[in-house]
Amino acid sequence: MTPYPLSLPLAGRRVVLVGGGTAAARRLPGFLAAGARVSLVAAELTPAVHAYVDAGRVAWQARDFAEVDLDDAWLVCLADPAAADTVLAAAERRRVFCVPAEDQAPDNRAATTGSVALVGSGPGDPELITVKGRRLLAEADVVVADRLVPGMLLDALRPGVELVDASKIPYGPSVAQEEINRVLVDRALAGRSVVRLKGGDPFVFGRGGEEVIACVAAGVPVIVVPGVTSSVAAPALAGIPVTHRGVAHGFTVVSGHLPPGHPESLVDWGALARLGGTLVVLMGLKNLAKITTALVEHGLDPTAPVGVVQEGSTDRQRALRSTVGEVAADVAADGIRPPAVVVIGPVVDALGSARR
Template sequence: MAENPAYPVGLRLTGRRVVVLGGGQVAQRRLPALIAAGADIHLVSPEATPSVEAMADAGEITWTKRPYEDGDLADAWYALIATSDRQANTDASAEAERHRVWCVRSDDADAATAWTPATGHSEGVTVAVLTTNAKGRDPRHTAAIRDAVVEGLRDGTLVAPHHRTRTPGVALVGGGPGDPDLITVRGRRLLAEADVVIADRLGPRDLLAELPPHVEVIDAAKIPYGRYMAQEAINNALIEHAKQGKSVVRLKGGDPFVFGRGMEEAQALAEAGIACTVVPGISSSISVPGAAGIPVTHRGVAHEFTVVSGHVAPDDERSLVDWPALARLRGTLVVLMGVDKIGRIAETLIAHGKPADTPVALVQEGTTAAQRRVDATLATVAETVRTEDVKPPAVIVIGEVVNVGVHSPLNASE
């Protein structure tokens, strides 16, 4: 075989006959991509793995239950030869050559007329990596390159700008609890593609330093409010930049719809006719306790957990929380934005029947390098916050799970 590099090409197999010989593990790995390509797949094999058999049962492939016979590749556009019979593979490969059918051989790549690249996908892009020639082929190396490229596209570290016209709009992106590694893959990719980022102070700040120089970063806390309320001014800024034809990311801490006013922003965008994408984020109500070694549920201890906002005190007429009902629950209570109100929250829970010795943990700056955990009880938590100088942002966990957890902090990013 000549030492020339393989010529890469994308096969459009929709409705075209593809023959697969052998129903083992190789076929099991390759068939899903062929099915996704819309190929008319004919499997020839006396037996198959349960997964391949399920594909046949579902009508995704046509299965002829016998060994390979000469003539099976007639009228095929593409063939995958993967039987355990080397002579049958050689004969089928020869038939493919006669009929000018491109074929892949699992047992002898050098004897095949085509190679299967290591492939991966990211938002409408297929990445395919091929070794340049037969000599020294290393499938693990090509797979590693594939993985690196796909991961870079997904997390935004490998930026490939769009040069065709993009539809302007806004993405409400949940940035997670603080550790930049805990943002979703889609959120990170949208950040990398943004023209404008309007960020909350509780969003993962480290990610902003990675943005390309042309990206305009706006601190939501510093938007001039003038005659507008803060949220209304943020809504107007989102609309204004989107109407300029820009791709805008609203980067929020945690999840946009967990005490993040994400729906208010989505509604304002909808009224303005602006396209809006919502990217969920990891909520601090679960992730921060977990990072501190506290499970919000645990078998035999807590079969429920409730997340409430503590930004207004229980006796405030604006409060929508049924604190007496919460005091009667046996599960875990997670309080967000409640550091400065925790004294009155604890008093209210105790007054309505919650034991004063109920364990409490406060996790400050959860999942970041500054994370710390302070333990108390409902009776002592107010004083503990003062003496330990606990500052927002902190997640407060109330319940017996506090004593179940691992008291040395876990590293949630590893």
């Protein structure tokens, strides 16, 4: 059963701490900081615990636990395993919550560490973020935002939020990622709730995986909130379904940031030319002529339809329809700029006159 997390208001309330050893020494400061009236029940105390008694900060019953100790108690903390059966049974009968000392935060850092949420903002329309992403954004202490996130989401942050513009971090691309990781970890270890807001989906060419690895390595709790990816949403909003019954039974999303033949490219353009279905290319405008030439060289029909969608879902959205053989020239002639998605395949015409 998953325990229900609670923060208890203990000020002025009686808390019974059973045990006088190191577990009790660890728990005492927290109870005292919460303003609890602590009654210590233990036959013996370590010097550290005795110091609290000597200072008059806790009352001490120098004996074994007895059920009567729970009179007027709001909470009992079990810091002596040998007394477990007796204390748990008495607490059950009295309906007093019993917390085993070991079940609590093992060290101060765990109690004060914040967290990181990698949140996908969607393609640009501020209404395309998820409900969960929106809630976490509203609760965040720190927001680390990419260039392509919708500005209106940042406009709606609560006052006092620290906003870190990740696109302005002044290093080369790989060092910049290390610096972003460092900011996420630093802020979270300082106890703050951090939202890392990323365009589209955090795990689609978003480097979200690297940030997860950095957080886990630093012991920072991290979650991922998926987003609406531009690879599907931008075509959809231009009237291009990436699959369509009887037309395409699959779609492949690739990055075109490296041209075909580049030694670091992980994309097999020859295989893609023969694959069929729909090919969606992100970050492909700069290398579009080389990409389409390679696809045709490997057998793709140069008359195959292509759709290009710039700034999908925003009020600056533009789209053009072309063919594999002509799209590079058409994009240049129309002045299409990044961010844009290139969609190749018969789905481009699947909706016919219903395509916008």
